[in-house]
Amino acid sequence: MKKREFLKANALLAGSLVLNPFSVWAENRPTRTTNEFTLPPLDYDFEALEPAIDTLTMQIHHGKHHAGYVNNLNKALTGTNLGGKSLEEILAQISVQDTALRNNAGGHYNHSLFWKIIGPKLDRPVPKPLHKAIETQFDSQEKLIEEMKTAGMKVFGSGWVWLALGRDQKLFVSATPNQDNPLMHNIVSPVGIPILGIDVWEHAYYLKYQNRRADYLNALWPLIQWEEVNRRYKAALG
Ligand code: MN
Numbered sequence: 742m743k744k745r746e747f748l749k750a751n752a753l754l755a756g757s758l759v760l761n762p763f764s765v766w767a768e769n770r771p772t773r774t775t776n777e778f779t780l781p782p783l784d785y786d787f788e789a790l791e792p793a794i795d796t797l798t799m800q801i802h803h804g805k806h807h808a809g810y811v812n813n814l815n816k817a818l819t820g821t822n823l824g825g826k827s828l829e830e831i832l833a834q835i836s837v838q839d840t841a842l843r844n845n846a847g848g849h850y851n852h853s854l855f856w857k858i859i860g861p862k863l864d865r866p867v868p869k870p871l872h873k874a875i876e877t878q879f880d881s882q883e884k885l886i887e888e889m890k891t892a893g894m895k896v897f898g899s900g901w902v903w904l905a906l907g908r909d910q911k912l913f914v915s916a917t918p919n920q921d922n923p924l925m926h927n928i929v930s931p932v933g934i935p936i937l938g939i940d941v942w943e944h945a946y947y948l949k950y951q952n953r954r955a956d957y958l959n960a961l962w963p964l965i966q967w968e969e970v971n972r973r974y975k976a977a978l979g
Pocket of ligand 1: 802806852940942945
């Protein structure tokens with residue numbers, strides 16, 4: 742810590758000791774750098790996805806698993822020249838031997854996407870641009886969902902199933918192991934921009950569904966926020 746920062750932090754601390762020294766110290770902690778990634782809060786309560794996804798699973802999945810990826814990503818970035826880069830830029834540079842970055846940058850990106858594309862059940866139709874693309878390429882929304890469920894059941898161990906936009910501007914379904922995703926173009930094929938990702942790690946469903954991954958995958962579809970998926974589709978088209 743530089744001397745000036747130390748004096749400033751100390752002044753802040755001294756000025757607020759009467760109230761709650763610990764919370765104020767944490768808020769003004771001068772060692773935090775702006776390049777650190779942080780755990781994004783959920784847009785809904787932990788219990789909002791019941792009964793499809795239980796509250797305890799959400800608490801542990803977000804507060805422990807995702808938080809762990811964020812912390813380990815920040816550790817893995819220490820001493821590299823990737824500190825100021827966006828998560829997408831980091832994913833694009835990862836190679837096979839970058840194990841810690843691969844797992845934790847992937848884990849942070851994948852979960853940040855997942856929390857946005859699921860949410861409380863809405864019963865709204867898929868918005869038009871995406872609906873049209875799905876009908877053109879998969880015949881129907883039902884067939885797309887079947888294809889993604891089948892891909893999810895085929896993942897051996899831990900991984901993700903994706904709906905992504907390829908370089909040919911067409912949608913494709915793929916699966917990746919562990920925390921890989923289609924943005925890691927040095928490692929993963931096919932390459933694309935994910936617009937929908939389904940977590941098929943056991944930690945996403947084991948407390949409620951145990952080994953019944955198919956039941957979890959069936960329960961998940963009513964939670965998909967198609968307006969958000971459509972927003973990501975349009976952004977990916979550029
Ligand atoms: Mn997960």
